[in-house]
Amino acid sequence: MRGASVLAVAGLAREARIAAGDGVETLQAGGRPAVLRDRLAALPDRPLRAVISFGIAGGLDPDLAPGDVVIGSAVIVVAEGGDRRLPCDPAVVAAHAERLAALGRRVVTADVAGVEAAILTAGAKAALRARTGAAVVDMESHVAAEFALRRGLPFVILRVVCDPAQRALPAFAAAALKPNGDPDVPAVLKALVRREARISELVRLARDSGEAFRGLGRARALLGLALGVDA
Structure with missing residues (x-):
């Protein structure tokens, strides 16, 4: 849709800053x-061109x-009442794969799991992998997909691996963010003082x-204007 922006949905303020640019609105x-x-x-x-779940x-x-790029083929909405698979827009997925081909083996197209709470342990990651077959997990993609579905908009996912499957996150990590998604440094320092985290983990x-x-x-640089979503 000519003149309409792509809505980039992120979890962290830093992710939103990276996504920002011409033809992009972030949230x-x-x-x-x-x-x-x-x-x-x-x-x-108001008119939007598409919705993209963007971040780590x-x-x-x-x-x-860490650093490997996942183009989402679909998001698996993980829920107690039963999981649902919401596919991404195939035309935009193909366009993103073409634009990101320069990354070589560091980019894959695969399903993404969307969850309500952080997955912190290697065991929990393995269980979620077995349950969904997803390559990565985040806490925004399923919400963004449901919004796009309600609005009748194309939906895509661009996520980059941070903590690999075999590595646990420190228990405090899920709470060590400010409301805007920036790191909460005082919370990290308190976790160290209380021995809830170790320097090596940080x-x-x-x-x-x-x-x-x-x-x-x-x-992001390879996707270009409007995050690679054609008008």
Whole structure:
């Protein structure tokens, strides 16, 4: 739709900053699905070109490493009452695969799992992989997909692996964010003082997230205007 923006839905403020650009509107909620639903519901009913879930994610496929890019073929909405698979727009998926071909083996097309709470342990990741077959997991893609479905809009996913499948996240990580999605440094320091986190865990997480954000930046540059969604 000529003149309409692509809505990039993210969890973290840094993800939204990377996504931003010509033809792109961003929205993020600090990794809180309920808040994201409210913010999407409050958006004016104006024309949009498409919706993209954009950012980093937890690895479920053990073959993927930090910085690897996943183009979503669908999101698996994980729910107690039964999982649902919401497909991504095949034309945009194909366009993204073509634009990101320069990344070589570091880009794959696969399903993404969408969950309401962070998946922190390697065991939980393995169980979710067995349940869904998804390559990565995040807390925004399912919410964004449901919004796109209600609005009748094309939906796509672009996610980059942060913590790989075999690696656990520190228990405090899910709560160490400000409401806008930026890191909450005082919360991290308190976790260290209380021995809820170790320096080695923080160093490893910083290394993984650094590689993930570099991969996200490379993918963003290749997608170009309107995040690679043609008018």
